[in-house]
Amino acid sequence: MTDRVYNVLFLCTGNSARSILAEAILNRDGQGRFKAFSAGSQPKGEVHPQALALLAKLNHDTGFARSKNWEEFAQPGAPVMDFVFTVCDNAAGEACPVWPGQPMTAHWGVPDPAAVEGTASEVALAFADTYRMLANRISIFTALPLASLDRMTLQSRLGEIGRDLPRAG
Template structure:
């Protein structure tokens, strides 16, 4: 199963999702990430937060969704905190789609500690969602059941 996480800049939220999913998921599942308007670099606090959680960061980089044109993902999950699809308009073929909105931790205002805490909290929220997703009997669910479960997970 291939999962593509999309957001706007591909420097925080989708990068955190890609790295954490690949850290937790079995080998038969693989996550990728991209942005509709990639910044071209991963936010340093994304990398720091992942490293502090013991999650590999090698190979992570900010990229456009165009780079995955031939990926043919099974599932596309937008993680923009705006309306689903608004800032992340690219969907891939017949892939199942879901929206797991996350606030952008790079937009947090405050002290260095508060900003770092926003990244840590975002990673924790992603972990909760991925843990629930990985516990699903995904292959045994109908398309409608999968969609309902994906929506439920997106509200956690």
């Protein structure tokens, strides 16, 4: 066993919903093994209120949550990332900064709950669905035997996690 803590960066365009949710999930579920961060290519400057409300409802600490630019993590002195995951299709297609340390990358796109228009209940449901999808992927990721997988196998598994998961029921 290794006592190593892996740094993981979740990227999205606005860094206001999906990447923030993923950061919160991994920091709680992967505590002691993973340290999660999030950022955006064009950060909105604020976290979506529904993301904060859902995290609070699920007993996540929300003190970490702020919308920030991904360039923050490409600067000297920034934490070196072991993994970088895009959680929106726009960020996956953008030219990313060069990440020090050559982290493993994968695309785990999920629908943008912040783009949902409708009643408060419909918006809340969209956020809950996105949270569930991210939590499922993160659960699979944290169960991987990282120290015992070679780089090619690990890269393949990371890609598989991002593909549609089978639906329950």
